[in-house]
Amino acid sequence: MAKTIVTSALVLSLFVVSATPTKLSEGYHEDLAIRPLTDGKVITAFTFTTLLGGASPRDPRDSETSAQHYTFFPLTLGQILREYAVTELHLSLNAGKWNYDGWGYPDHPSVGTGAELWAWMADGGPLSVDERWIGLRNALAGLFCASIGSLDDRRTSSPASAFPLSSIPVHHDSIPYALRYATLPSEHVCTENLTPFLKLLPCKSRAGLARLLDPQHVFDADWHGLGVHVRSTEPGVELRLTVQAVLDPVRRSGGRRRDWSFLSLFNRRIDVPCPVANSSTVHLVVPAVRGYALSPEPVSSNDTVSVYSPTSHVPLDVAMSWPEEFTFNYPLPPPAPQTPLSIKRTLYGSSQTRGVLSVSLSNNGHVPITVGYLETLPALVTLWMHTLKVVVEGTPRVDLMSDIIYHPPLLLANGHHGPSTLQATLTIPPKRTLGLTLDLGKTFLRYTEHPPDAMRGWDLPPAVLFPVPVPIRSQGGRSIPERMYTPTLLLDLPTPDFSMPYNVIILSCTLITLIFGSIFNLLTRKWMVVKLED
């Protein structure tokens, strides 16, 4: 069966006809970046880029019944983008906590735990942005088998400065664009999400780099995430499908070796190149400390990166080993944080009605860092802004916080509360830790609003740190290069005894009957004096 598939791939690929001027020219590129870390972990980042040349997102004011012809671009996704006139779309489904200190910046910045969806849509047309947003998240939920459909207005906000429009606006007659952003931290990415994801690739997981994506091994990783990113660029609409995984060969080898190969990491090799890919590369970022051996020889290499080409070299099984190392020892002391900023975020307080949110940002560098800070919390918690404290080394430093924007939870038309957002610009002095604390109140939910596993608690979405323009007065200061996500939090809300309604029915019925019966008997009984016979 495998052989026939391979040949069918080859034959089919040869029929790809060169594009005529009337057709959209499409290109497909795939890339795998591998980065071994000093603690033995291996970060892998797959990027599958499809460019729909000359295409532009649908103007929402046009009718949508025009023909769509795609070669590489997935029709199922193209239909959704066309139907809801989406200009820019970012969906990520991640599991695990990205360890910035140990792993550095990720290749694809959307690493917040759980599901995150944000879309920029042009306004106007018969359907409002919110109606299209509802349709979009339901369609994506169906396409990726994820609970994105539950990203309703209780979780939707519009923080435009943290998630700016990166597409080129195509409609030059100044239609306003609107952002919709929602997160679902409790969503768990699983095989059922990866299968439809792989179907969007022209070669599925049957050829090319996607051959490596064996669900059993990808989901065994310490951290793994899927991403779908659509934006419109100058040449056309660009779709980037990304898979990131942080794998641990030391754990797989029982703590002895850090050697790895495609076979040991993914249980597969790249045995067939994807014939329709315009380019296909494997980038291996080699460690600065020598002493490793690579096989096979890379196509090209320099001091930091070795490049392999799965099109010219199949089957490809890149392997890296440390032949002189008998057993692997974790580096001691642990290596210095790889990002200039270290983040901690906790929620403390023992009561079920109040709590304290605490965020501490440590600047590991020698220059002040200015970042935007965005907290989007569902109406499960109420932030008490008057308790906001910014502390550096025990002294209050309110001057380090500026541009505070706070939106309290808004009561929506359907009786729900929208999320509350807190956005601010923070400046962290060099080699210092900035602490930010804020009291919060926990909501008492209605009986029906609790999830089936109410005792587990509620996940609070991660806070986002985003780059901002550095003010001139901060000497030599800088910002962060890309968005960073804090860990999620687990919120313990007062949970009722769920057998309560039945107890109440039984108890109150008994009471009412008792009172009714005694009064009724008092009123209707015939009373008489009974003479006792001696």
Added chain:
Amino acid sequence: MDANPSHGLKEPQRLPFESPKIRRLVLGAYWTIIILALPFWWRLTSIERIALPSDRVSAQLDRKLVFPLDVQLDAPSFENSSPHLARELNKVLVQTLRASPTWRNLDIRVGMGETAGARNRVGDRHADQSPVSNAYTVVFGDHTAVKHPRQLVVTPENASVQRLASILSELLAPEISSIQEQRVIQYSNRYRLAFTLLNENAASDHLENHLFPILSQLNILHNATVESQVQYHAPLAFEPTEFADGNTSFHGVTPEDLTVFINSAEWSLSSSVSNDPVLHFVLFVPSSSRQPLCILDAHGSRTNQTAFLLPQWGGIFILNRGAQDVMTHLTAADLVPVFSAFANQLIALLGVPSLPRNVSSDVASPLSDWQLDALLRRRTSENILNSQQTLDSIVKLVDQIESMPVDQKVKGDVHDALSALEEAYRSAVESPAVPLRWSSEALSLASHAFFNPGMLAMLYFPAEHKYAVYTPLFASISVPLIVALGREIYAWRRERRAARNG
């Protein structure tokens, strides 16, 4: 019964509020309140069930849509024929139609018209103004063919009553075999046509040449959205058997394999974004090791067929390219047979009737007026039958399940569907296109009413649950009430008996 002062207490019977009368009044007050409260309780706990117009729905079931058809024989052409030709033709046609199960609703009238030929000769402009009407003409010509607008040219040999009647009945009331009928996709006013596999480059031209003429003629019936994609990895779910035929070998697909040919688990063909039905057209290129891939007949021998149709789903074309030919691209010439096959499959899937075997077409467009009109009438009758049945099912269902709520929306939809049906009957006299639109609206309204989510609400909270909640309260309260009532009645009867005896 005198008070016994020995214990020093008052005899309770003597107290004014302990008299039997007061006690009975108290008891009566309780029961009065309960009886008065019963209607309120009933009103508050009952579910909203608005009466549906069941009489009108059942009256609908007996109604039939009647299409009047007016066939005019051209008098100058037919002057040499039998003078009773028109009358005999009428008789034969009416008999044929009465025997047919689907076309009983045609009211056909054949006449001999002086002006029939002339009207059409001068009246082309007039005919264009009303694109669909009920008047057809038959004239003489050198070959048997259909012409625009609604004209049939017959040779003198075909002008006998029997042959003319058979041609006309096949044109006006084409019989569709049950196999053909199963292929036809259910009516919808919007379809998506999804073309999959190697159709990318020349596809747009081919769509224009082969399919768009058909679609533009059918736009009275359906709107179509076209989309295409290429799938590079489309493995079959089964293994075709290899056969050796002399020194060449080929792979064969048996008729059983054809039923599982579509590998819906691996081929992402379906679209999720809209509810419009999708017609798939798949161009399948087998892998070089499997070429040529042939379709086998029921006896297992090789056929020349390369295309097949999946009823109500779409069509598949298997394109064998030959191993030595592998390096070539798909050229425009390669796609000509593919798209003509797709065009035929589209026609079959939409249920367009074919012309009788001995009648050719002189019309420039792929479909003649006769075919279109027959399709319109057929679809209209289908829609009307379906809406009648749906409405009847709603009424029956609501009658059967007593705890099913019926709100104003359902009732409104049913009423609107009924009035749309009335409009369809009324407009059938003029042309078949208008009633089609009404019948399609009636069908969608009826289905909308049938699938109203509000009708399901109470089914999840049946009456038994209600009793379970009520019983702890009502059972324990009702016991003292009933016992007290019984005791009082017993006491009252004993007193009366005592009074009568004493």
